Amino acid sequence: MDNNGTHIVLVPGFWLGSWAWDDVAGRLRALGHPVTALTLPGLEPDAAAREDVRLVDQTRAIERAIDAAGPARVVLVAHSGAAVPATAALDARVEAVAHAVWVDTVPAVDGYRMNAGLEAPDYPLSAAWDEEFEQGSMRDLTDAQLETFRERAVPEPAGVLRDPVQLTDPRRLDVPGTVVCTAFTAAEYRSYAEQGMSFLAGLLEFRALDLVDLPTGHWPMWSRPAELAQLIADRA
Template sequence: MNTQIVLVPGFWLGAWAWDEVAPRLRDRGFAVDALTLPGLSETSPDPSATVDQQADAIVAALDPQAARRVLVVHSGAAVPGTVVLDRDPTLVDHVVYVDTAPVADGYAINAELDDDSLPLAAVYDAELEDGSMRDLTDAQLQTFRDRAVPQPGATVREPVVLRNDARLDVPGTVICTAFPSSDYTVYAAQGAPFLRGLTEFRRLELVDLPTGHWPMWSKPAELAAAIATAAGFPLHVDSPPPR
């Protein structure tokens, strides 16, 4: 089918976060590349990494020879992912936003962050309490804590600059996991900054996959199926891979 899927994890994570999703997609014939963004290497973390550097890495991973390129961004990876669309909307045929949404011009995740980096430990208890880690096993939570890399501060603090309105026509699928699509719509209409892109982008479909904020661990088969469907080739969760 010559369709490439590029998987980009959110804060604190490397390519390993997709280990239960990527094989399911490859079994269906997709060319799959999972990324570790600049700054988030487990062996050589770099707190000075920027959103532009992360966007560069995504662009470099996109195969110009693929007939179709699908970019999957989880959580905070929507920021460099949207920058890629702003640079050149023709680079990507479809974007899948996993419990996130495209961002708007001027958006920063936390402009008040003073530190060089944001470690998982700084927000872990709050994330656990508010339910975003729903459906994760104790072993998965331990792996998350053990392997998490501090998020480079600039990627949290710096506002994005977006100027190319053609990005607004790149089709996308928003997979709503930690809260339902109806809430996404309501919060966007109320002006929630992290969902402003939902009111701007013109070709988005919202689908529900109820679980926590990390469905690549809590529901990997279901997430792979949703990504495959968004890519244009439905993957049935209960079907064996083709032989």
């Protein structure tokens, strides 16, 4: 199979760097796919002035990765909260994206803010980690993976959560996409979206989304890397 025409851009979610994709990226490269895994601005371990990083900074980093893959069209893969800057990058580079894969997340809608009321300068992993978080989101992770996550997690810049996403190109709504449903099923995703959950509004707005179940926790790049890599490769 000739994969030279499709480049895969992997964008990790909150607290993570490119390292989070190491297993999946290695599997995709073994299948012959060119891959770029990103560490978004503000999520470098030694990031300076993290409090100054805004949503537009992360968006532009994804745009640059898409541009660098040219002239090939890309498969854009976004995990969790990275869906917001990834949607903005898709909006800005709609002609360059052949397919978008949304890993336990969905594309954002115009004006959406992840946490408009956040007053702290950043959002650390410790702010989210409790018993419910560990038993639900962390399902299927090993003790070693949990420890690595704790050790390597970097606080998410607050500006990224507070800023509204600004979208202007309606063609984004027709870009083929796959929603990988892990912590919740596809049926639950649809039901919650229909009930009006704001972070799932894109599920109702985007017109070319396919929902696929991959039962596990919120981090399938660690708990189900082989299956996730194959799912991405199939879309590429």
